[in-house]
């Protein structure tokens with residue numbers, strides 16, 4: 001297969017982890033005889049510095065002309081005082097809106113080897129396998145009006161939580177579809193005791209449930225869901241929720257797995273290119289040190305292969321390779337020192353972890369070929 005992949009490294013640890021992810025995709029291409037063409041673009045703070053805007057037109061055009069977008073992370077203290085139009089995060093939001101990727105899939109999977117890397121008890125985290133389906137192009141992130149003005153009592157400020165019925169229906173529908181392919185357990189998370197948008201969300205979910213007799217729909221208020229995610233995460237399978245709730249709950253759920261450096265994501269729309277990025281940010285505290293965990297971005301490559309290129313085998317090979325290196329004891333600093341079977345007090349860096357995964361990809365592919373023959 002020939003595919004064009006846009007690579008947007010961004011800021012902080014973004015370039016460190018995307019470099020490794022591209023190298024991984026090159027190995028997959030080599031092993032399976034594909035041709036992946038990579039083209040880099042600017043986004044975020046580095047785009048502000050180089051082009052004066054967090055989302056240059058050329059970047060959006062590049063993304064639209066690709067089959068999938070691999071993104072690192074944006075943001076950092078250098079740009080925190082910029083006005084909204086020139087914030088790195090505005091570039092990322094513009095890209096999501098520009099590609100209309102309304103559905104953000106965030107799988108929360110606990111690797112058995114890392115059960116003890118979680119601060120939560122083994123019996124709470126062992127076996128967790130949930131998927132957060134986060135609405136990504138609506139809600140408080142994009143609603144109008146927004147902004148500040150001078151009022152009698154000082155600054156007046158408005159953010160608007162806005163959704164159309166169409167936007168709610170399409171994300172709920174995806175939640176139902178995915179739930180019907182998994183265990184049939186769908187939790188819709190809202191704040192229907194307070195927010196009108198949540199009440200409409202709930203009504204639409206109830207109405208849609210009739211079309212999915214194989215799915216058990218339950219509703220949960222977001223504050224209670226936040227508690228249950230750490231108290232009893234195994235009760236969740238597919239969680240569908242609005243933009244901001246999904247953002248917050250997915251970082252919280254990362255704790256279950258041991259590190260935010262493990263969690264990938266796919267942002268999908270109606271047929272255009274998807275965006276694949278780790279759920280973590282630019283991690284300014286560790287940027288440039290070569291210690292960032294590259295696995296979230298490498299697992300995002302697996303999601304890219306699966307969802308944008310329909311290369312399911314290749315996606316599984318990456319996921320298996322990651323499991324293998326973890327089983328062999330490889331740990332970056334965020335995972336080291338806590339988990340049984342780890343390299344103890346000698347964690348490996350970004351490059352070494354990524355190299356081991358690339359080598360494991362070759363081994364996994366060979367083993368699969370042997371078993372098939």
Ligand SMILES: NC(=O)c1ccc[n+]([C@@H]2O[C@H](COP(=O)([O-])OP(=O)(O)OC[C@H]3O[C@@H](n4cnc5c(N)ncnc54)[C@H](O)[C@@H]3O)[C@@H](O)[C@H]2O)c1
Nearest residue numbers: 073074075076261279280281282283284285286292293334
């Ligand atoms: N999608 C994105 O581009 C994205 C996502 C979240 C935050 N951000 C931005 O990133 C900046 C920093 O945000 P933050 O500090 O709140 O969140 P963060 O996710 O960047 O970091 C939170 C903590 O997790 C650690 N961490 C994150 N990724 C890691 C990895 N791969 N390996 C090891 N440790 C890792 C960091 O060192 C830090 O201690 C902000 O400007 C924020 O807006 C961007």
Ligand SMILES: CC(C)[C@H](C(=O)O)[C@@H](O)C(=O)O
Nearest residue numbers: 074075089092093247279281
């Ligand atoms: C950087 C920020 C705009 C982004 C979000 O809020 O969606 C991030 O936190 C994420 O989870 O991808």
Ligand SMILES: [Mg+2]
Nearest residue numbers: 247248251279
């Ligand atoms: Mg977030």
